[in-house]
Amino acid sequence: MTTAPATWEEQRSFDEIGRPLRDVTFCVVDLETTGGSPGGGDMITEIGAVKVRGGEVLGEFQTLVNPHTSIPPFIAVLTGITNGMVAEAPAIESALPAFLEFAAGSVLVAHNARFDVGFLRHFADRQGIPWPDFEVLDTVKIARRVVTRDESPNHKLESLARVFRAGTTPNHRALADARATVDVLHGMIERLGGLGVHTLEELQTYSAKVHAAQRRKRHLADRLPHAPGVYLFCDEGSRVLYVGTSRDLRRRVRSYFTASETRSRIGEMVRIATSVTGIECSTALEAEVRELRLIAEHKPAYNRRSKYPEKVTFLKLTREPWPRLSLVKRVLDDDADYLGPFSSRSAAESCLAALHEVFPIRQCNDRFGKQPSRSACVLAEMGRCLSPCDGTTDADTYAAVVRQLRDALLRDPDDVVELVNAKMAALAESERFEEAGVHRDRLASFVRAAARSQRLTSLTRCPEVVAALREDDGRWTVHVVRYGRLAAAGVIPAGADALAYVDQLRAGAETVLPAIGPLPAATAEESERILRWLERPGVRLIDIDGEWTCPVAGAGREVARFG
Structure with a gap:
């Protein structure tokens, strides 16, 4: 257990305001669950907590919880908690009140x-228990302000535990993860003590100091409007360094020159920048889409994501006498079936492996006609290929398996999921958790890709979708989407004829031609942003050309299992 750092006492100043961290009782809690959505029926399977003050452990709490439902195999693989382990455990109706009594008076x-x-x-x-007025600290949020990318590639608990040399290794069990989180919390508090953070209030509001040279550039935001849009930081050679989006351009850009900006790479970018350009947008969605397009166009050095939308991989079910699955870089107008796009080749390979586990179609790249004649490969000898190459299977049998595979790709993933x-x-029953974990990752890759393809394809096939949403300020935002691409965006003026405005917006919208096959006429990421907006509560469809549907038994219903 990490001891309380001496800096908490020694560095506290006389004019310190707030509750000293050494006097605050923290209750560090971690849960294991059957999934990621309590509202969707997922349950708690374990609660672990550690109560600490001044660096000393005051007590620990741990209990398994009977979820009264079967624990999914992939969760059992991840946590090591099985149905047998929780069979005699207390239900959440007993476990939760016990935990709340343990945590009373603490900062969660x-x-x-x-x-x-x-x-x-x-x-x-659900139990009708009034929720205590807990203050809450999130160690992920604090870590984002304290731990740089140079120290850790991410802010996952496992990574931070290594950075702060935690005495407990996180292992997806609640108490062990809570103990590791305690060590991470203490490590960050010790580090921040050297920067003058000694109270709970200072910890809650801490952000990294900003160099004076950054503050002097605040004037770069002066001409930007208080409106949604996209902003571009440029250097003295007018090269775009960074592209971002905000609902309030001036306020967001000014934040780059204040203590609210903590990312070290962005601080470096701000020091190089000599100008900021703002592009005002009618709606927040238009701003998001413009941001994606500008990042793809300029490929700014300081943007980490969305710079290379063209670097994707697809899984293709070929159209030939003996179809097979292959990984390709682009979609052709060849009447084949495609799954994707995948953002990485490794994810596509994982998905491919999951499908080959279920459907014994050929994996060779050879091209042969309707009457092949050659010796079988080792996969056929292992029973993992129908072996059309040596005539073991006939065309009808092979075609039947291909039809099942196509149905899994386009409509119903149940065969893959169940097997x-x-x-x-x-x-898992044989305690071969590492092998089971490989299968879980493969299944997750397939389910996510199938769900994504089905959602994108449903929108891509619509020549036009016109929808509106009443925003919090009472205004109606309207978007025109053509073949999955945002063609126009606007806000209906107060007192205007709404239908006339929409007709005018459609008349001036971008002309969009359909892309090849299942591809949207935009990048997949743009179409996904549009889909998220269209699926928001309160969005009203004004008009639709085509059918915007997804299969009822599609992969979307399985995605929540994998987070």
């Missing part, structure tokens, strides 16, 4: 607190 701490506290509050509400789940369950 969790790594990704939204998840853990969200589950706890959900079950408190891989069965394999994971068998491996």
Whole structure:
């Protein structure tokens, strides 16, 4: 257990305001669950917590929880918690009141607190238990201000535990993860003590110091409007360094020159920048789409994501006498079936492996006609290929398997999900968790890709979708989407004829031609942003050309299992 750092006492100044961190009781909590959505029926399977003050452990709390539902095999693989282990455990109706009594009077701490506290509050509400007025600290949020990318590639608990040399290794068990989070919290508090952070209030509001040279550039935001849009930081050679988006351009850009900006790379970018250009947009969605397009066009050095939308991989079910699956870089107008796009080749390969586990179609790249004649490969000898190459299978039998595969890709993933789940369950029962984990990752890659393709394809096939949403300020925003691409955006003026405005917006919208096959006429990321807006509560469809539908038994219903 990490001891309380001496700096907490020694560095506290006389004019310190607030509650000294050494006097605050923290209750660090971690949960294990059957999935990521309590509202969707997922349950808590374990609660672990550590109560600390001044660096000393005051007590620990740990209990398994009977979810009264089967634990999915992939969760059992991840946590090591099986149905047998929780069979005699208390139900959440008993476990939650016990935990709340343990945590009373503490500041709740969790790594990704939204998840853990969200589950706890959900079950408190379900039991009719008033939620205590806990203050909450999220160690993920603090780590983002304290731990740089040079120290750790991400802010996952496992990574931070290594950075701060935690005495406990996180292992997806609640108490062990809570103990590791305690060490991470203490490590960050010790580091921040040297920067003058000694109270709970200072910890809650801490942000990294900004160099004076950055503050002097605040004037670069002076001419920007208080409006939604996109901003571009440029250097003295007018090269675009960074592209961002905001609902309030001036306020967001000014934040880059104040203590609210903590990212070290962005601080470096601001020091290089000599100008900021703002592009005002009618709606927040238009701003998001413009940002994606500008990043793809300029490929700014300081943007980490969305710079190379062309670097994607697709999984293709070929159209030939003996179809096969292959990984390709682009979609052709060849009447083949495609799954994707995948953002990485490794994800595509993982998905491919999951499909080959279920459907014994050929994996060779050879091209042969309707009457092949050659010796079988080792996969055929292992029973993992129908072996059309040596005539073992006939065309009708092979075609039937291909039809099942096509149906799994385009409509119903149940065959893949059930078979891989069965394999994971068998491996978990034999305590071969590492092998089961490989199958889980493969299944997750397939489910995510199938769900994404089905959602994108449904929008891509519509020549036009016109929709509106009443915003919080009472205004109606309108978007015209053609073949998955944002063609126009606007806000209906107060007192205007709404239908006339929409007709005018459609008349002036961008002309968009359909892309090849299942591809949207935009990047997949742009179409996904549009889909998220269209699926928001309160969005009203004004007009639609085509059918915007997704299969009822599609992969979307399986995605929540994998987070």
